[in-house]
């Protein structure tokens with residue numbers, strides 16, 4: 001659906017040339033939710049503007065739904081922009097228009113027939129869960145509801161790609177989650193390809209299939225969300241992963257844990273995103289009812305593809321044979337684990 005090749009955008013500034021996007025390559029298949037994460041100034045917004053043709057590349061190519069965005073002009077560019085829709089951090093609503101009128105707006109611009117327009121607006125209001133709020137003005141809506149209007153408006157002309165520019169950054173965590181759920185729902189129902197830029201790893205792990213980490217105009221790491229979370233390579237990626245896995249920075253080392261739990265062993269179990277791994281601990285406890293097993297530390301997160309992260313278990317069993325037996329049990333269940341201290 002999207003292919004980017006050796007993309008560069010250089011701005012001329014008073015301090016010289018600024019490489020906002022510096023040799024980015026990217027391939028996004030239809031129906032994927034792709035996240036781009038980076039700190040402020042990394043080049044994310046510039047990349048998004050290049051994707052929807054608001055900015056022209058200095059060099060390189062961008063293909064969206066078969067169109068070369070570097071070459072399209074006039075009517076073709078207008079058509080391309082209808083197929084690549086966008087939602088924003090601050091919603092960009094028309095404040096003097098009601099919810100219904102906001103959603104009507106892109107349909108009016110696209111000169112859709114009146115009866116079709118009304119039908120489409122009603123469908124969209126239902127899709128984003130705004131039934132009953134049709135006649136409210138943006139100032140009467142909560143942040144989450146405003147973003148729902150933004151999403152409905154963006155979907156009005158059946159786009160193929162939805163670009164989300166920090167779409168949840170102005171929302172509280174609970175509202176963020178409800179908007180992310182709506183985006184997942186839309187992705188599944190409509191098969192829409194979603195590109196999302198953010199500085200919050202929580203957003204990536206919650207809904208994205210794939211992620212690219214952007215720094216100084218470059219993609220410094222990219223891959224499946226699960227893989228990147230399991231084995232972040234670059235320091236910047238490790239920082240982002242820590243936002244989700246250890247937000248308070250409170251983890252203890254295995255040695256500290258062993259000092260607190262001198263009996264038995266400390267075992268690290270890795271969850272790698274397979275369904276059913278959540279059942280592992282009850283199985284272990286049921287198989288060894290006489291052994292005290294407790295979680296002494298854990299960084300577990302739920303992603304689209306399953307559960308991932310790790311748990312440190314204290315197995316309060318002095319008998320080495322029993323412990324070895326338990327390790328065999330884990331191996332038989334194809335669990336990745338490591339005995340940290342015993």
Ligand SMILES: Nc1ncnc2c1ncn2[C@@H]1O[C@H](COP(=O)(O)OP(=O)(O)OP(=O)(O)O)[C@@H](O)[C@H]1O
Nearest residue numbers: 011013018020038039040041042043044045046047
């Ligand atoms: N039109 C422009 N002219 C000159 N420099 C620009 C222009 N647009 C962006 N830049 C610069 O390009 C770099 C990347 O900016 P960009 O807005 O793409 O980053 P970002 O990752 O989206 O950060 P933020 O979230 O703060 O917007 C920054 O150094 C920015 O100052």
